Amino acid sequence: MPQDVRFDLPFTTPVSTHLEYAREQHLRWVRDMGLVRSQAGFEEYQSWDLPQAAIRTYPHASPDDMVVLMNWFSLAFLFDDQFDAASPDRADRITEVARELIVTPLRPAGTLPRVVCPITLAWAEVWEQLSDGMSLTWCTRFAASWGRFLAAHAEEVDLAARGTLLGVRPYTAFRRRTVGIHHSIDAGERSRRFEVPAQAQAHPVMEGLRDAAADTIGFMNDIHSFEREKRRGDGHNLIAVLHRERGLSWEKAAAEAFRMTSERLDAYVRLEARVPAMCDELRLTDDERRRVWMGVEAIRHWIGGNYEWALTTGRYAAAKEGPAAAAELEGRGSLDDLLTV
Amino acid sequence: MPQDVRFDLPFTTPVSTHLEYAREQHLRWVRDMGLVRSQAGFEEYQSWDLPQAAIRTYPHASPDDMVVLMNWFSLAFLFDDQFDAASPDRADRITEVARELIVTPLRPAGTLPRVVCPITLAWAEVWEQLSDGMSLTWCTRFAASWGRFLAAHAEEVDLAARGTLLGVRPYTAFRRRTVGIHHSIDAGERSRRFEVPAQAQAHPVMEGLRDAAADTIGFMNDIHSFEREKRRGDGHNLIAVLHRERGLSWEKAAAEAFRMTSERLDAYVRLEARVPAMCDELRLTDDERRRVWMGVEAIRHWIGGNYEWALTTGRYAAAKEGPAAAAELEGRGSLDDLLTV
Numbered sequence: 001m002p003q004d005v006r007f008d009l010p011f012t013t014p015v016s017t018h019l020e021y022a023r024e025q026h027l028r029w030v031r032d033m034g035l036v037r038s039q040a041g042f043e044e045y046q047s048w049d050l051p052q053a054a055i056r057t058y059p060h061a062s063p064d065d066m067v068v069l070m071n072w073f074s075l076a077f078l079f080d081d082q083f084d085a086a087s088p089d090r091a092d093r094i095t096e097v098a099r100e101l102i103v104t105p106l107r108p109a110g111t112l113p114r115v116v117c118p119i120t121l122a123w124a125e126v127w128e129q130l131s132d133g134m135s136l137t138w139c140t141r142f143a144a145s146w147g148r149f150l151a152a153h154a155e156e157v158d159l160a161a162r163g164t165l166l167g168v169r170p171y172t173a174f175r176r177r178t179v180g181i182h183h184s185i186d187a188g189e190r191s192r193r194f195e196v197p198a199q200a201q202a203h204p205v206m207e208g209l210r211d212a213a214a215d216t217i218g219f220m221n222d223i224h225s226f227e228r229e230k231r232r233g234d235g236h237n238l239i240a241v242l243h244r245e246r247g248l249s250w251e252k253a254a255a256e257a258f259r260m261t262s263e264r265l266d267a268y269v270r271l272e273a274r275v276p277a278m279c280d281e282l283r284l285t286d287d288e289r290r291r292v293w294m295g296v297e298a299i300r301h302w303i304g305g306n307y308e309w310a311l312t313t314g315r316y317a318a319a320k321e322g323p324a325a326a327a328e329l330e331g332r333g334s335l336d337d338l339l340t341v
Numbered sequence: 342m343p344q345d346v347r348f349d350l351p352f353t354t355p356v357s358t359h360l361e362y363a364r365e366q367h368l369r370w371v372r373d374m375g376l377v378r379s380q381a382g383f384e385e386y387q388s389w390d391l392p393q394a395a396i397r398t399y400p401h402a403s404p405d406d407m408v409v410l411m412n413w414f415s416l417a418f419l420f421d422d423q424f425d426a427a428s429p430d431r432a433d434r435i436t437e438v439a440r441e442l443i444v445t446p447l448r449p450a451g452t453l454p455r456v457v458c459p460i461t462l463a464w465a466e467v468w469e470q471l472s473d474g475m476s477l478t479w480c481t482r483f484a485a486s487w488g489r490f491l492a493a494h495a496e497e498v499d500l501a502a503r504g505t506l507l508g509v510r511p512y513t514a515f516r517r518r519t520v521g522i523h524h525s526i527d528a529g530e531r532s533r534r535f536e537v538p539a540q541a542q543a544h545p546v547m548e549g550l551r552d553a554a555a556d557t558i559g560f561m562n563d564i565h566s567f568e569r570e571k572r573r574g575d576g577h578n579l580i581a582v583l584h585r586e587r588g589l590s591w592e593k594a595a596a597e598a599f600r601m602t603s604e605r606l607d608a609y610v611r612l613e614a615r616v617p618a619m620c621d622e623l624r625l626t627d628d629e630r631r632r633v634w635m636g637v638e639a640i641r642h643w644i645g646g647n648y649e650w651a652l653t654t655g656r657y658a659a660a661k662e663g664p665a666a667a668a669e670l671e672g673r674g675s676l677d678d679l680l681t682v
Contacts, residue, residue, distance in 0.1 A: 095455065099440040102447070106488040107496070114436065114499070137543040143488065144481040147447040155448070158455070198539035202478040283624060 002226040002239070002254060003316045007261065010269055013304030016055035022066035023051040029067070030074050033125075034118040034338075040323035041335040047314030047324075050074060056305025057184065058191035065191060068129045072187070075122040076180070077315075081334040082119075083157050091154075091161040093339050098150045105131065105143035118338045130190055138186065138195050145183035152177035156236060171241045172215070172260075178236075179218035181302060182210055188298025196295035197288045205271055205278040206295070212268035213299045217306050219261035223254065224310040227318035232328045268303070272296060343567040343580070343595060344657045348602065351610055354645030357396035363407035364392040370408070371415050374466075375459040375679075381664035382676040388655030388665075391415060397646025398525065399532035406532060409470045413528070416463040417521070418656075422675040423460075424498050432495075432502040434680050439491045446472065446484035459679045471531055479527070479536050486524035493518035497577060512582045513556070513601075519577075520559035522643060523551055529639025537636035538629045546612055546619040547636070553609035554640045558647055560602035564595065565651040568659035573669045609644070613637060 027046070036042040050073045054061075058069050079097070084090045100115035101123050109128040113120035131139050156178050159166070166174055189195050200206055222229075222238035229237045235244070238260070242253040275296060279289045310316060320328075327335050368387070377383040391414045395402075399410050420438070425431045441456035442464050450469040454461035472480055497519050500507070507515060530536050541547055563570075563579035570578045576585070579601070584594040616637060620630045651657060661669075668676050 099444065102443065103440065103488070103492050106443070106485065106492045114495075135543065136548060137539075140485040141481055143485050144447065147444070147484065147488070151444050151447045154455075198478075198543040202476065202539040207477060 003224050003311065003318060005223050005254075005258060006311075007220065007265065007307060009265075009304055009307065011300055011304065013056065013301050013308075014059040015305075016059045016061060016066060018061070018063040018066045019051055019055050021063050022054070022070055025067045026051060026070035026074070029071050033071075033122045035074055035078055035122055037118075037336040037338070043322075044314075044324035044335060045074070045078070047317075048077065049309070049313050049315075050077060052313070053306065053309040056308050057302050058188060059301055059305070061191040065129075068126060069187065069191060071122065072126045072130060075119050075126065078334065078336075078338055079119045080153070082337070082339055083160060083333040084331065088161045091157045094157050095154045097339050098154045102143075102147040102150050105139060105146060117340055130187065132190075133193065134190055135195060137198055138189060141201065142183055142186040145186050148177060149180040149183055153180075159236070160234070165235045165244065166241065167245050168241055171236065171238065174236075175218040175222070175238065176211060176214045179214050179221065181214040181217050184302055185210060185213065185295075185298050188301060189295065192294060192298075194291050194294050196291055197282075197284065199282050200278065200284065200288070200292045200295070203278050203282065205274050206292075208271045209268060209275075209296065209299055212264055212271055213303055215264040216261060216268055216303055219257060219264060220307060221310065223257050223261065225316040226254070228316050228320075228328075231320070231325070232333070233331060265303075268299075344565050344652065344659060346564050346595075346599065347652075348561065348606065348648060350606075350645055350648065352641055352645065354397065354642050354649075355400040356646075357400045357402060357407060359402070359404040359407045360392055360396050362404050363395070363411055366408045367392060367411035367415070370412050374412075374463045376415055376419055376463055378677040378679070379664075384663075385655075385665035385676060386415070386419070388658075389418065390650070390654050390656075391418060393654070394647065394650040397649050398643050399529060400642055400646070402532040406470075409467060410528065410532060412463065413467045413471060416460050416467065419675065419677075419679055420460045421494070423678070423680055424501060424674040425672060429502045432498045435498050436495045438680050439495045443488040443491050446480060446487060458681055471528065473531075474534065475531055476536060478539055479530060482542065483524055483527040486527050489518060490521040490524055494521075500577070501575070506576045506585065507582065508586050509582055512577065512579065515577075516559040516563070516579065517552060517555045520555050520562065522555040522558050525643055526551060526554065526636075526639050529642060530636065533635060533639075535632050535635050537632055538623075538625065540623050541619065541625065541629070541633045541636070544619050544623065546615050547633075549612045550609060550616075550637065550640055553605055553612055554644055556605040557602060557609055557644055560598060560605060561648060562651065564598050564602065566657045567595070569657050569661075569669075572661070572666070573674070574672060606644075609640075 030036055030045065031042065036045050051070050054066060054070045054073055058066065061069055079101070082094055096115055097117060097119055100113050100120045104113065104123050104127050109131050111124065113124050152174065196206070219238050226237055226239050230240070238257045239250070239253045242248050242256050243250055246253070248256060275292065279292055284292065324335055371377055371386065372383065377386050392411050395407060395411045395414055399407065402410055420442070423435055437456055438458060438460055441454050441461045445454065445464055445468050450472050452465065454465050493515065537547070560579050567578055567580050571581070579598045580591070580594045583589050583597050584591055587594070589597060616633065620633055625633065665676055
């Protein structure tokens with residue numbers, strides 16, 4: 001049921017026409033890179049339909065850049081699932097790999113990873129393409145956004161390994177860091193080969209927009225992926241946290257999660273209305289204003305595109321059978337181990 | 342001899358008057374944190390006289406901020422020496438600790454380290470104070486500068502562990518990353534509690550100034566620390582690289598290193614002259630121009646302050662006896678192991 005929950009977005013976002021071309025190249029790459037290792041793993045991966053997410057979140061990317069973005073999605077989502085509840089030591093390996101992923105954008109592009117596995121090899125290749133042509137300032141921002149996300153992800157794995165569950169307030173702060181939206185929005189600039197002016201990016205309105213979008217998308221994801229995470233025994237989901245801490249029924253917890261999501265979406269919309277005044281305050285030129293607006297569009301593409309994808313992806317499917325569902329019931333996050341050579 | 346080499350700096354830089362107050366607090370902290378463990382280690386550490394470096398590179402810091410900056414110097418310099426040529430496995434532990442240091446500024450300030458040792462505990466405490474009151478944009482820039490330096494440092498340790506030596510051209514590119522100047526300049530903003538406007542920081546002139554300063558200081562350090570590094574068997578020193586690759590005598594290699602340093606200092610000075618035109622191009626207000634100039638001063642403080650300190654520090658002393666010199670001759674980078682609990 002939660003995967004069907006609809007939100008009333010006050011804007012529509014475009015969809016790229018490069019789906020077939022990019023998906024074909026992407027699926028070949030995923031196999032060539034060893035990012036799926038079993039037939040069942042490949043089928044599970046395909047059911048997520050990440051190419052549908054990429055064409056919606058980066059609608060203006062060129063055909064070849066669309067492949068790069070799909071490739072990036074695959075390694076990020078597949079890495080996200082590498083936790084295994086039955087092997088607490090796994091948390092250390094996940095941290096080791098996460099730190100390699102953090103360091104990659106801090107080294108000259110094209111450097112081979114020091115910690116070698118399919119995930120790190122894939123990321124080193126993708127980063128070389130993702131950083132192509134971007135300024136040092138953008139690379140710096142992306143590296144920090146990406147690093148904060150991966151550091152938070154490792155914390156999440158540590159919490160799970162220790163069986164620690166957060167309350168509502170720390171959870172919402174934590175969710176903003178684990179959702180991984182800041183670097184996803186940063187990549188929107190690369191996807192259209194432009195950059196938001198640095199002074200606008202540093203302005204509280206723009207920072208607020210990014211945070212509001214992160215909260216909105218994080219909470220939406222929690223609602224849409226609720227069945228999957230319940231099946232996987234993942235207590236870090238807004239509905240589960242509300243149910244547990246406030247003693248709400250599942251239905252009331254879901255309703256409260258919906259209300260909280262709408263509130264953050266409203267905050268986003270109110271902040272968006274302040275962008276013209278921000279541009280005036282910063283005395284931006286017409287060209288700079290145009291790039292600020294493209295930056296706002298990059299955020300919208302993520303809110304709208306991710307929402308559309310979440311409604312249908314097999315990743316969040318409630319009723320599920322087969323090897324992937326069986327692995328999940330055993331506490332294994334994924335069918336294939338991607339953290340070893 | 343090389344520690345005496347004088348350069349003709351075209352500017353003078355101020356010196357803080359908070360030496361005694363800050364040094365006393367700092368030396369107590371270094372012992373309390375376990376950053377020195379033996380009496381010989383403490384004596385060696387004191388001979389480096391890092392407080393003299395701090396009062397010159399951050400002349401405008403408040404007395405208590407001066408303590409924070411000295412504390413930061415201590416953990417960075419002490420970590421730098423943890424390599425042990427006799428224990429190649431040590432490179433893995435250094436990388437593990439370096440990655441913890443990289444991640445610290447990517448987590449909420451005050452988070453306890455995941456990899457625990459005196460160095461990481463000290464850095465978690467210092468980062469909480471160093472980031473206090475600074476914007477997200479500054480924290481992002483610092484985190485990336487610091488992360489790039491530590492990633493390069495780990496590469497240097499790997500090269501040493503494998504016995505790989507670089508040629509002149511790759512070495513000079515590498516030196517810009519290992520010298521650790523970008524984050525040191527970033528900290529200059531915190532030391533005076535101001536920030537360079539983001540659009541100026543992103544401008545090629547400002548990027549060029551930072552790179553020219555990094556090259557200048559890196560090469561100067563190589564000259565002034567030449568005797569120490571020769572004693573330690575560290576082949577990653579500009580004089581040693583020139584001697585080895587170009588077949589120059591030590592004297593001629595030192596002269597060529599001097600010439601290369603002067604050339605980068607000249608480039609810095611030429612770029613500085615372009616700052617007013619950059620401010621015009623960016624249509625900066627008077628207050629923004631003032632903050633740009635303070636940013637330039639932060640770079641000057643590092644060029645001048647580091648130079649003055651290098652001429653006299655016991656860290657680079659040519660003639661040296663006692664436990665620290667004995668350890669160096671055995672290939673041990675330091676007297677105390679600071680990477681274990």
